[in-house]
Amino acid sequence: MSADEFEAAVSDALDSIPDKLARAMDNVAVFIDDDYVPGPGEDPDTVLLGIYEGVPLTERDSWWDAGSLPDRITIFREPILEICSSREDVIHEVAVTVVHEIAHHFGISDDRLHELGWG
Numbered sequence: 001m002s003a004d005e006f007e008a009a010v011s012d013a014l015d016s017i018p019d020k021l022a023r024a025m026d027n028v029a030v031f032i033d034d035d036y037v038p039g040p041g042e043d044p045d046t047v048l049l050g051i052y053e054g055v056p057l058t059e060r061d062s063w064w065d066a067g068s069l070p071d072r073i074t075i076f077r078e079p080i081l082e083i084c085s086s087r088e089d090v091i092h093e094v095a096v097t098v099v100h101e102i103a104h105h106f107g108i109s110d111d112r113l114h115e116l117g118w119g
Contacts, residue, residue: 001090006077007032009091013098021102026057028071028105030098035078049083050075050097058107073101 001009010032014022036048054071075097084090100118 001081001087003032003077005087006081006090006094009094010075010098012091013095016095017099017102021106024057025102025105027068028054028073028102030073030075032075032077034076036074036076047079048076049079049093050101052101052104054105056105056107071105073098073105075101 010030014030036046036051038044038046051074052071053074055068075094080090080093080097084093096118100113103113103118
């Protein structure tokens, strides 16, 4: 799958988010990157399909809006392509990953997402 096709899959996944939830998202930007680069102190073999970086809506206080940078959701192309065997698999995995990371924006934990089948 080309980079443009992958970007379209991410865009389609974002478009599939129900309007009510999409409108509730606040100050969050979505990016696509080739791969996750582990930071200092992290296992160098860490593989992520996506990551949410920011302050979940459930943890924001009244001072949060004062000059806060947007939260970031990054979807990692190469690991998704590596675990998928078909175009349909990629589209499905992108959708699951996008929903998973957006759920973190709403304060939903990894454990709860796994319970719900979005792990």
